[in-house]
Amino acid sequence: VKAPTVTPDVAALRADLAPHTVESIAELIGPVAVAALDREQAVPALRATEGRELGLIGPGLVGPRTDASATTALLRLFVLGAGVTRAQLDQALPRTGTAGCARLGLIEAAGNDADDAVRALVDLQPYATQDAAGSVQWWLASDRGELATGRSLRPDHVLGVGGASLTLARATVREPRHRVLDLGTGCGVQALHATRHSAAVVGTDVSPRALRFAAFNAALAGVAIELREGSLLEPVAGETFDLVVSNPPFVITPRTAGGVPRFEYRDGGLAGDDVVRDLVTGVGAVLEPGGVAQLLANWEHRRGQDWRDRVGEWLDAAGVDAEGLDAWVVQREVLDPAEYAETWLRDGGTTSDRDPAAWESGYRAWLDDFEARDVEAVGFGLVVLRKPAQAGARTSLRRLEDVGSPVARPLGEHVASVLRAHDWLTAHDDAALADARLVVAPDVVEDRHHTPGSADPAMVRLRQGDGFARAVTVGTAVAAVVGACDGELSLGPIIGAVAGLLGRPTAEVTAEVLPVVRDLLLDGFLRVG
Numbered sequence: 049v050k051a052p053t054v055t056p057d058v059a060a061l062r063a064d065l066a067p068h069t070v071e072s073i074a075e076l077i078g079p080v081a082v083a084a085l086d087r088e089q090a091v092p093a094l095r096a097t098e099g100r101e102l103g104l105i106g107p108g109l110v111g112p113r114t115d116a117s118a119t120t121a122l123l124r125l126f127v128l129g130a131g132v133t134r135a136q137l138d139q140a141l142p143r144t145g146t147a148g149c150a151r152l153g154l155i156e157a158a159g160n161d162a163d164d165a166v167r168a169l170v171d172l173q174p175y176a177t178q179d180a181a182g183s184v185q186w187w188l189a190s191d192r193g194e195l196a197t198g199r200s201l202r203p204d205h206v207l208g209v210g211g212a213s214l215t216l217a218r219a220t221v222r223e224p225r226h227r228v229l230d231l232g233t234g235c236g237v238q239a240l241h242a243t244r245h246s247a248a249v250v251g252t253d254v255s256p257r258a259l260r261f262a263a264f265n266a267a268l269a270g271v272a273i274e275l276r277e278g279s280l281l282e283p284v285a286g287e288t289f290d291l292v293v294s295n296p297p298f299v300i301t302p303r304t305a306g307g308v309p310r311f312e313y314r315d316g317g318l319a320g321d322d323v324v325r326d327l328v329t330g331v332g333a334v335l336e337p338g339g340v341a342q343l344l345a346n347w348e349h350r351r352g353q354d355w356r357d358r359v360g361e362w363l364d365a366a367g368v369d370a371e372g373l374d375a376w377v378v379q380r381e382v383l384d385p386a387e388y389a390e391t392w393l394r395d396g397g398t399t400s401d402r403d404p405a406a407w408e409s410g411y412r413a414w415l416d417d418f419e420a421r422d423v424e425a426v427g428f429g430l431v432v433l434r435k436p437a438q439a440g441a442r443t444s445l446r447r448l449e450d451v452g453s454p455v456a457r458p459l460g461e462h463v464a465s466v467l468r469a470h471d472w473l474t475a476h477d478d479a480a481l482a483d484a485r486l487v488v489a490p491d492v493v494e495d496r497h498h499t500p501g502s503a504d505p506a507m508v509r510l511r512q513g514d515g516f517a518r519a520v521t522v523g524t525a526v527a528a529v530v531g532a533c534d535g536e537l538s539l540g541p542i543i544g545a546v547a548g549l550l551g552r553p554t555a556e557v558t559a560e561v562l563p564v565v566r567d568l569l570l571d572g573f574l575r576v577g
């Protein structure tokens with residue numbers, strides 16, 4: 049795929065789209081219609097925009113253009129699947145016009161008259177979010193979904209931005225990088241995010257169609273992304289990157305003939321969770337020393353085996369050990385086999401009322417497939433791998449855990465701080481830790497739960513507002529030590545004073561407090577002052 053090129057039509061379109069934003073659409077249709085669109089329901093937005101597009105006031109003549117009427121026409125055409133007229137589109141995009149949109153492959157016009165109908169060939173909408181590098185706003189093209197077409201998706205459907213895309217974009221470490229790889233780039237959203245903090249960005253995909261969308265979106269955003277066609281790590285074999293991000297086709301799909309439709313965007317073509325296993329075990333080979341990989345993934349829970357042990361075997365194969373990679377695996381959600389089948393049947397456009405036969409056969413195919421491998425549930429989560437910056441034996445991070453809280457805020461800085469904290473902790477033994485001055489992170493609060501009438505708390509919990517919004521229950525000694533961590537005194541004297549207050553031996557309190565303080569440092573409750 050050629051490097052994205054900014055043709056005069058793309059430049060015109062960028063200028064035409066600039067006044068229209070996620071906010072202007074929200075203002076136009078209101079929060080109820082916005083929320084309905086998120087659920088793939090177009091009716092409230094169609095109602096809210098009816099008659100508000102540029103009105104024809106005579107043969108070939110339209111009313112005055114306003115930003116709101118232009119936003120209406122763009123929304124109805126490119127998102128809601130409603131037609132507009134040529135004159136309306138010419139007015140909404142005055143520099144590009146219907147002719148420019150047709151040259152770009154965005155629309156098809158029924159004819160050359162002002163009131164001839166124009167229909168969209170792609171979904172085109174603004175995208176705005178916050179990542180750890182600040183707020184972003186781009187226009188992104190992708191394939192039109194069922195909402196606009198009323199038809200099932202094609203097998204090579206190119207997905208727009210979804211919940212998983214947002215989760216990964218928010219969780220990505222946004223430190224300055226030299227080379228970033230976005231594996232399975234789709235419409236290019238992760239690659240676009242990466243251009244904001246990396247000198248070079250490579251996006252790969254098996255789908256030539258996806259790469260064409262990514263190239264268009266990069267050109268429209270005015271950024272450079274190198275795009276390569278190929279499967280998994282094959283297009284970048286022998287190269288290295290200091291950040292790899294991937295929202296891969298991780299959906300576990302039955303491989304029985306005629307069972308379930310296959311969609312390139314979610315199905316990597318291997319049995320079970322083998323695509324994820326191959327990525328987790330293989331991605332270390334393309335990491336620079338100090339480089340980080342962040343992957344979204346599904347993994348099977350097999351009968352009689354803890355999911356941590358199974359994913360842990362992949363980490364062993366990936367080289368997560370004293371000389372090798374660091375690994376942090378966060379399981380955020382678990383679905384049972386039936387919930388999993390329903391989720392992905394619906395995602396593919398099959399519903400029990402629209403096509404009961406396909407629903408039942410697909411449902412059965414999923415359950416049969418899971419049963420064949422003793423799969424009791426499927427976990428969804430985030431995998432973070434890091435190659436050590438220097439060779440040599442060290443204590444690698446190896447953490448597999450369940451964290452249920454949603455990723456609504458940028459998490460990238462939190463992920464980076466956990467990796468930094470791990471490095472600090474491994475470089476400081478307990479004596480050095482006791483010499484450190486620590487402070488409580490500003491997002492941490494303490495909850496004290498009292499049994500009615502009692503003066504002493506029955507339970508003390510520390511809760512963080514940022515990161516994964518964790519809450520930990522701590523004992524009296526730890527609570528007192530944390531409460532005194534204001535960066536003035538080092539940890540050792542604080543522990544000594546708390547031991548004195550509690551009338552307990554200092555060595556005993558030290559042995560109780562230090563391991564907990566290590567966990568609190570790793571999770572960002574405490575920081576080195």
Ligand SMILES: C[S@@+](CC[C@H](N)C(=O)[O-])C[C@H]1O[C@@H](n2cnc3c(N)ncnc32)[C@H](O)[C@@H]1O
Pocket residue numbers: 207208209210212213216231232233234235236237238252253254255258278279280295296297312313314315316317
């Ligand atoms: C879930 S989409 C992610 C799109 C985008 N990166 C995002 O975050 O929204 C997965 C992408 O992986 C691509 N893909 C499927 N099989 C692949 C493979 N074997 N190697 C590389 N990419 C693949 C699909 O075409 C699709 O674009």
